[in-house]
Amino acid sequence: MKLKIGQLNELQVVRKTDIAYLLKSSDGEEVFLHQNESDHRKLEPGQFVDAFLYFDAKGRLAATLHEPYVTAGNPGVLKVVAVKPGLGVFLDLGISKDVLLSKDDLPVDESLWPQVDDQVYVDLRVKARLTARPIPYNEIRLITGNLNVGDEVSGFVQVIGNIGYFILTDEFNLVLVKKSNVRKAYRLGEILKVKITYETPSGYEGSLIDFKEVVRVDDSKLIMDVLEKEGGRMPYDATTDSETIQKVFGLSRKSFKRALGLLYKERKVKFEGNETILVKSNE
Structure with missing residues (x-):
């Protein structure tokens, strides 16, 4: 049997040295198993073991009896x-x-x-x-039928794509979250909760946007932060184009107008021309 790196191999113990065991395959290929990698087992010559083969820090082929979480071909x-x-x-x-x-x-x-x-x-x-x-998302076996629209489930970002994010849930459901359903950039591997918004025969779609009222307050804070950085006056208002709003605030034009309306209602901003101006506390 040829040695299979990254997999479990059935090997026979040949002998023990001061620091390691010498193992060999049925084809006579040999590999060392350091005593620290024996999983506290005492091995005897002639004994067969299932050993995982990998490259050590110096690039040498090595064996361990500690069972890995993943092997080649078994993600x-x-x-x-x-x-x-x-x-x-x-x-x-x-x-x-x-x-x-x-x-x-x-x-x-x-x-x-x-x-x-x-x-x-x-x-x-x-x-x-x-x-x-x-x-990649196209190699993940799709599981459907176990989630309902409205469910909020835990998962992590498995793929960052051009159309959005693919979230892999704890139950191994794959959920597509389009860019229109996010409010910020997420990193690969980030653990989060996603709300299921749609189910198709090919999988689920979801959203990473909070409930509308919470989002509106959060969006208003983004606008206030920009206003303060701009010294209390910014050249953006409800007439500003979508591309500029997305670039500056990371918001859709609809969300921007809604949050801007909240600030105006609370008398935190006023408008002059095509500018939004921070209202001072004494005004």
């Missing part, structure tokens, strides 16, 4: 344990060596990279070294 959800700018993020594989999710498989914008304790659904990629590969 699973791994947690982020470290972020290395310019390199990628490291995921807890369940063995002594973490696995790298390379920058090549992450967004160009590092602010969208997963952070510590975020989660990513990955498989293992075996080349010159063992790395993680995020599973």
Whole structure:
């Protein structure tokens, strides 16, 4: 049997050295199992074990009897344990060596990279070294029929796409959240709650927008923040075009007008020409 890196291999114990066991396959290929990787088991020559094969920190082929959370061809959800700018993020594989999710498989914008304790659904990629590969949405088996419109479920961002986000729920439902149903940018692996808004034969759609009244208050705060940064006067009002509003505030024109109306109703702003002006407390 040829050694399969990134997978469990049935190997036979040949002998024990001062620091390791020598294992071999049925084809006679040999690999070392450090005693620290024996999972506290005492092994005897001739005994067969199921060992996971990986590359150690020095790039050498090594074995462990600790069972990994994911093996090549058997994807699973791994947690982020470290972020290395310019390199990628490291995921807890369940063995002594973490696995790298390379920058090549992450967004160009590092602010969208997963952070510590975020989660990513990955498989293992075996080349010159063992790395993680995020599973794209079209490779995830769709599960439908177990959620209802209006349900709020937990999940994490698995894919950041051109049309929006694909959220993988705790029950492995895949939920598409279009950009029109978000209020901010979310990072890959970010854990959140998504509200189910629609069900189709091909999957679910959802929203990351809070209830309307809460959103209106939050949007008003965004406008106030910009006003204060602009010194109490800004060249934007209800007539400003959608593209400018989206660029400056990250809001749709409808949401901007609604929040602006709330501020005007509360007498926090007034309008002159095409400008919005902060109302001073003594006015």
